[in-house]
Amino acid sequence: MKWLRNPSNVYQTTLNSNISLLCIVGHGGMGKTALLQQVYNDEMTKELDLKMWICVSNNFDVNRVISNMLESLKNERTQLETLDALQKSLESMVKSKKFLLVLDDIWNDDKEQDKNKWENVLSPLASGKLGSKILVTTRMESIALMISNVMKKKNEMLRLDGLKDDECLLLLLRYAFVIVETFNAHHNLLPTTRKIVKKLSGSPLAARVIGGVLNSHLDESHWIRVLNHDIGSQNDIFSVLKLSYLFLPKVLQNCLSFCSIFPQDYEFDKDDLVRMWIALGFIQPSNIRSETTKDAGERYFNVLVKKSLFDKFHNKHRTYYKLHDLLHEMVRFVSGQEYFSIVGDEELSIENPETIRHLYVDTKNRKVFRNMDKFKKLRSLIMTYIWMVPIFDELTEIFKTLKSIRLLCIHAPLEEIPEEIGYLTHLRYLNFVEALMVPLPRSVCNLYHLQFLIYDRDRKFSDDDDFLPSDLNNLRNLHYLKLSSPGMYEIGKLNALQELDGLYVQNLAGYRIEELEHMNELRILDAKDACKAKLCDKRNLTDLSLEWGSLERINHNHENVLDNLQPHSCLKKLKINSFKGAMSAIWMNNVHLISNLEYIRLEDCSAWKTLPPFWQLPFLKSLYLHDMPNVEGFDYKFHENDKIRVFPSLEVLYIKKLKAMEDWFIATAAAYECLFPCLTKLYLEDCPNLLELPSCPPKLEKLEIDNIGWKDCKWLQGISNYCSISIRNCQNLTYLRGH
Known part of the structure; x- marks a missing residue:
């Protein structure tokens, strides 16, 4: 992180003097990519103008790498095809911008033409601003030297040689015992575990994967069987990973083997992969009465994640999963x-x-x-x-x-x-x-x-x-x-449909919202311009997204529409966008009708003045409120002497552009004893009139505020030293009390 803070070498006169280069070198499975993920997602990188993460792998192609850079910056696939056009576009994008570029898993280095190819890739980046950074991961020191020569840089290199045995042991135990308390009842397994660790050569990947093999059976005979299995000599990580495959049930082996046809570093969408498994007949009928084939497929996938065979990634647009390149090679082989x-x-x-x-x-x-x-x-x-x-x-x-x-x-x-x-x-x-x-x-x-x-x-x-x-x-x-x-004509005939992504409704026979009346298998619905439907009968509907067309004025008909779109109380996820009614739906103000909600996102409900009493929802974990300029606060219906639990399960709260909002709630001090007891992340932006919280959430880990009118932060007294705090554009804020 110290390297990330330092500016580039301003004394260099080379073309790339604005850019710093650092290469991370180590055998496969040593944690190179995991380390850079921590750097890439660190708060410090928010000071940069641009960020790009490119998986290079062994199929190196100049046009593909540059195209991926442009796609990373624009969040859309480029239509450019020639190298010259791609280079000019990239140069224009990074010009006078401070960027961070990660080039993950580079292989090619042994030919002069590869050096020329990398010159073609890196030359457009020279227009970047002072302080730009390039991070490289590779298994070979020769590649680090080649990239340094291409950029005319000193060969700055960090080598990862693996974990010490004690560190490797702790990592393995973390994945073997998902619940910490379980380990306390299985101390007899520790001697066997230490012997297993000796065979892992300090590889974090091997420790995670073998931990996943062990966590299915917490008995000594199983652990001894793993120890005695032919997992090769030291430095033979391939045979260690092979063991993780061999110990899987046949149905999971089929699911994992199918993933091997995709290229290395392929970004898997969980839901789509499960659909593919179902289509190919990989998912066996479930013995669980209420479990659908899709539920069973998700259960299969979650087992593979638990066993560290898939790694989970996030960006600002989506969540996706990857197979580690060594796991990919192993699965392809077996x-x-x-x-x-x-x-x-x-x-x-x-x-x-x-x-x-x-x-x-x-x-x-x-x-x-x-x-x-x-x-x-x-x-x-x-x-x-x-x-x-x-x-x-x-x-x-x-x-x-x-x-x-x-x-x-x-x-x-x-x-x-x-x-x-x-x-x-x-x-x-x-x-x-x-x-x-x-x-x-x-x-x-x-x-x-x-x-x-x-x-x-x-x-x-x-x-x-x-x-x-x-x-x-x-x-x-x-x-x-x-x-x-x-629109689709008479979509209501598809009565086996469980998920519908994108329903466009028209006032024509066969295209109206009534088509949904008998589609009681629906589990996920994304409805646009809806008029009325019997959603309250669809107990399998857990995810509902409602989006209206962009109208600039208040439309009272929208209120009737939303009232008639009351979902079943089993709903867990609700999103509403561009709603122009003056108030929320009647059912949204009855906590009993929406008691199972875990996620709420409201955006551009510009006429609302009061928010429904979401603070009473017992299972709500995430609440996003965006662009609701007339909202003054949450609806509150409790007596002065009541001791209430405000947002008892909420973990993430995001509020942006609620410019009229002042008070959070009106209640006595005693009523706030249970305010946000589980909140870990709080984001507040463009709410200039919002008052301070009465007290600090006890589990707060991350606080970001931008353009908030606070003069001080008395409520931060007693905040944890481990809480990450980011403050921007708060001109009235002169000091922080208690921190």
Whole structure:
């Protein structure tokens, strides 16, 4: 962190004098990436203008790396293709900006052409501002030296050689005993654990993974069996990781093996991966009465996360998961010949294509697609083709030939979808990504086994778009539907639908909100411009997002609409955006009707003056309030002598642009004895009239305030020394009391 604070070497006269470089070197699994994640997400990096995290891996391509940088900065895929255009765009983006760039997992170094490639990647960054930083992770010191030479920098390097045995032991125990108290009842396992640690060579990854193997059976015989298993000699981390696979049940081995077809560093979406597992028949019927197949799939996934086989990542847009590159190599090795991937433009050269069941293809070479008739027994096909040359003929032949496919995902700018897709009668999962203005062919309506249909086009629809065939409602086995469409005719016939992402309602027969009346399997609903629906009967509905069109004036009809959208009391997640009614819905003010809510997000409810009594909700953990300029505070209905519990379970509170809000609540001091007892994160921004909290939340770990009118912070007295505090643009604040 000291290195991050220091400016670049201002005495250098090289092209990259504004930029500092540090390389982290170590064997796989030593924690290089984990260390940089801590740096990348540290509060200190908020002072930077730009941040980029790029996974390079062993398929190094200059255009791809620069494209990924631009995508990281713009949060959208670039349409540029030539190196010159990409370099100019990147140079423009970073010019006079202080940035942090992480280049994770670099491999190539042994050729002069690789050095030239890195010069092409790094040269546009020279326009960055003084204080910019580049962090590199690699397994080889020679790469650190090469990157330093390219940037004409001194070779600053930090080598990670692994944990000491005692540190490795503590890490293993943390993952073996998820509940700390459990360890106190199993001290007899400690001698065996120490012997296991001796075989891990200080690898944090191995400690986590073996901890995951051990946590399924907390008995000595199982731990001794792991110890005596052939996990190789020291420095043989591959055999240690292999053990984690061998100890999995067969159903979880299948799920994990499927993930090996994706490239290294692939960002998995949990929900979408579970859908794929279901489509391929990997999820066994559950013995739990109320558990759906999706619930079982999520349970499978959570077990793999618990066993440290997936790592969880967050950015400001989403949550995703990755396989560590060593785990990816291991799973690829043990999974056999059923799983295969083609990345790059090489020709197909596979000895036994008939053994392959699951295939991932990422190429610009159309010949690869022309030779796919060899894969007669293919069950899943995931294609990425980001190139403007059409592949209509190739797709036509694929659809005619590969009739056993159950899962099809095409990531390509398609201009037309062949009618021959109707030949894929076994299809369970169909996903088109980044297709152009392309209607779905009528033959899709014949895919009667289809369970998951996802079609996100690259632009918004107009009401005149003739996009969906009218018979699409024949797909009665659909469980999940996501369409960027102005509407689907008689969607109510899809009564097996459990998740609906994007419902656009029109005042036309077959397109009205009443279509939802008999869809009682719905679990997640995203409804827009809704008028009325029997949502209160849908006990499986746990996630509801309501978004209105952008109107500039108060619309009292919105209040009637929201009143009629009362959900079942089982609802756990509620989001409302651009609501122009003057007040909240009646059901939102009855705590008993929304008692199970855990997450609430309200945005642009600009006419509200009072917030519902959310402070009474017993399970609410996250509350986000944004752009509600007339809100004065929370509704309060308690007597002066009552001792109330205010937000008894709330952990995260985010309030932004509530400019009229002054008082939090009106109550006696005694009533505040239980104010925010579980709050760990508090974010306040652009609330210039907001008064201080009466007291400091006892578990507060993070406080960020920006443009708040406080003069001092008396309520911070007694705050924990471990609380992170960030204060910006608070001109009236002159000092902090008690801190």
